[in-house]
Amino acid sequence: LSSIAARINLCSDLPFNSPSPSESNSFDDTLSLRKLNFDGHISFDELHHAAKDFGNRHRHYPLAILHPKSVSDISTVIKHVFQMGPTSALTVAARGHGHSLQGQAQALRGIVINMELLKKPEMHVHAGKQPYVEVSGGELWINILHETLRHGLAPKSWTDYLHLTVGGTLSNAGISGQAFKHGPQINNVHELEVVTGKGEVLNCSEKQNADLFYSALGGLGQFGIITRAKIALEPAPMKVKWIRVLYSDFSVFARDQEYLISSKHTFDYIEGFVIINRTGLINNWRSSFNPQHPLQASQFNSEGKTLYCLEMTKNINMDEAGTINQDVETLLSQLSFIPSTLFMSEVSYLEFLDRVHLSEIQLRSKGLWDVPHPWLNLLIPRTKIHDFNKEVFGNILTDTSNGPVLMYPLKKFKWDNRTSAVTPEEDIFYIVAFLSSAVPSWTGKNSLQHILAQQKRILDFCKKSNIGMKQYLPHYATQEEWKVHFGSRWETILRKKHAYDPLAILAPGQRIFQKAM
Numbered sequence: 001l002s003s004i005a006a007r008i009n010l011c012s013d014l015p016f017n018s019p020s021p022s023e024s025n026s027f028d029d030t031l032s033l034r035k036l037n038f039d040g041h042i043s044f045d046e047l048h049h050a051a052k053d054f055g056n057r058h059r060h061y062p063l064a065i066l067h068p069k070s071v072s073d074i075s076t077v078i079k080h081v082f083q084m085g086p087t088s089a090l091t092v093a094a095r096g097h098g099h100s101l102q103g104q105a106q107a108l109r110g111i112v113i114n115m116e117l118l119k120k121p122e123m124h125v126h127a128g129k130q131p132y133v134e135v136s137g138g139e140l141w142i143n144i145l146h147e148t149l150r151h152g153l154a155p156k157s158w159t160d161y162l163h164l165t166v167g168g169t170l171s172n173a174g175i176s177g178q179a180f181k182h183g184p185q186i187n188n189v190h191e192l193e194v195v196t197g198k199g200e201v202l203n204c205s206e207k208q209n210a211d212l213f214y215s216a217l218g219g220l221g222q223f224g225i226i227t228r229a230k231i232a233l234e235p236a237p238m239k240v241k242w243i244r245v246l247y248s249d250f251s252v253f254a255r256d257q258e259y260l261i262s263s264k265h266t267f268d269y270i271e272g273f274v275i276i277n278r279t280g281l282i283n284n285w286r287s288s289f290n291p292q293h294p295l296q297a298s299q300f301n302s303e304g305k306t307l308y309c310l311e312m313t314k315n316i317n318m319d320e321a322g323t324i325n326q327d328v329e330t331l332l333s334q335l336s337f338i339p340s341t342l343f344m345s346e347v348s349y350l351e352f353l354d355r356v357h358l359s360e361i362q363l364r365s366k367g368l369w370d371v372p373h374p375w376l377n378l379l380i381p382r383t384k385i386h387d388f389n390k391e392v393f394g395n396i397l398t399d400t401s402n403g404p405v406l407m408y409p410l411k412k413f414k415w416d417n418r419t420s421a422v423t424p425e426e427d428i429f430y431i432v433a434f435l436s437s438a439v440p441s442w443t444g445k446n447s448l449q450h451i452l453a454q455q456k457r458i459l460d461f462c463k464k465s466n467i468g469m470k471q472y473l474p475h476y477a478t479q480e481e482w483k484v485h486f487g488s489r490w491e492t493i494l495r496k497k498h499a500y501d502p503l504a505i506l507a508p509g510q511r512i513f514q515k516a517m
């Protein structure tokens with residue numbers, strides 16, 4: 001394995017993506033790429049779109065963008081780069097919807113593949129006993145939802161935001177409030193088609209090329225480009241009962257959350273978030289939720305407090321519509337939230353799942369969507385979540401005005417340990433997501449630097465207290481950090497990289513491996 005590591009340069013402390021190819025190499029690379037035949041086309045201008053992402057902090061211009069019309073376009077370009085070997089510095093990054101945070105879908109002077117243009121295979125829903133939908137790796141989840149709903153079906157596991165591609169979320173994990181029940185999205189895939197770093201096009205599943213299948217799932221794009229997926233479906237509910245309640249005591253909040261994710265009879269979606277010192281919180285909710293106790297709710301004051309919101313939904317199926325209220329009441333009666341803070345709403349399944357898009361529209365209209373997003377997503381073992389809560393929400397964060405902070409538990413056994421995704425070593429762990437926006441402030445305070453400094457304190461705390469945290473959507477700058485991230489799996493990662501992408505051509509923006517030159 002050490003020889004594999006030697007052949008594939010490991011990311012070091014060097015600046016991102018260095019060394020960069022010389023201008024003359026780029027000229028040769030351009031010439032050779034122009035000679036290739038594609039069903040789609042390759043372009044060498046209008047490159048700025050591929051040098052941007054949602055994080056809005058890293059900008060690396062590629063040499064070219066491939067606009068594929070077929071899987072063979074993707075295979076052709078990768079084969080070409082592979083055959084050039086170490087004489088060329090060209091790398092290849094699949095770009096889904098570009099909603100990465102730190103340049104993960106970028107390729108400095110490499111080739112970015114615009115996966116959303118890959119429209120083959122056409123989306124096709126297979127009904128039956130074990131329904132599934134077959135989609136292109138560049139398909140957006142929102143489109144999958146629209147199409148499957150027409151058949152009364154929907155995928156089982158989601159992300160909170162649906163304007164992301166299948167290949168993009170399956171390269172990470174795909175986590176939302178359904179994961180406690182169904183596992184992350186990577187656990188709900190029957191089959192993939194993958195183009196490896198040698199340009200081979202392979203079908204893979206639990207039964208066929210299983211090693212590649214599990215490598216690609218949660219594989220940060222390191223082992224191949226996902227060009228097709230079969231995704232498990234279930235009957236879709238008509239509507240959902242959407243509920244929010246508040247807690248002021250973290251222990252009670254965590255106990256109730258853990259109880260709910262462990263019960264057989266429970267909600268269909270369970271998340272939570274932390275709210276610190278937010279004025280007018282409940283008034284904001286009122287536009288979409290009805291308070292159960294309007295008078296008491298109007299007297300509730302969130303100012304100056306640290307509160308924990310438990311958010312749940314219960315699916316409303318046609319045959320259960322009559323009993324749903326009773327069901328929800330029984331479930332709520334087992335919880336110990338602040339009684340005056342019970343808020344409910346009933347919305348269509350589509351409205352619920354696509355809820356973040358509404359915020360996107362509002363933020364866009366105010367010019368607040370395309371700001372830097374220094375996000376930090378951590379997976380914290382259950383036994384350490386109390387210490388984490390005390391330090392982070394007691395000492396480090398003084399308010400949550402920079403953006404939502406999600407916090408909810410997940411069950412490890414719902415994560416297939418054959419995939420490449422990395423989670424903490426405990427039966428239950430929490431995802432804590434700091435979804436900050438660095439909005440220019442009227443005080444002139446540099447909010448990006450302020451947020452990054454807070455995040456550093458959080459990461460330092462995790463390290464110092466040795467809490468066994470793992471990053472989700474991980475981002476590291478050095479080989480040592482990646483090794484620590486993968487832990488005992490590091491050698492397996494090296495083996496797989498050598499098997500499927502031996503020249504380290506793919507997804508250079510993850511900064512795990514650097515192409516050997």
Ligand code: FAD
Pocket residue numbers: 053054093094095096097098099100101104105106115137138158159160161164165166167168169171172173174175176220221222224225226227473507509510
């Ligand atoms: P990109 O940013 O385009 O790519 C991400 C990585 O995957 C890159 O390394 C890229 O090279 C690689 N990649 C892209 N396509 C493929 C492919 N077809 N095959 C192989 N590799 C590929 N995540 C959650 O789990 N849960 C959430 O609730 C959630 N909410 C989010 C909300 C917002 C507003 C945003 C911006 C992100 C959210 N995320 C969430 C994170 C999101 O899942 C990841 O950032 C995801 O990678 C974005 O998908 P994308 O299509 O934009 O991927």
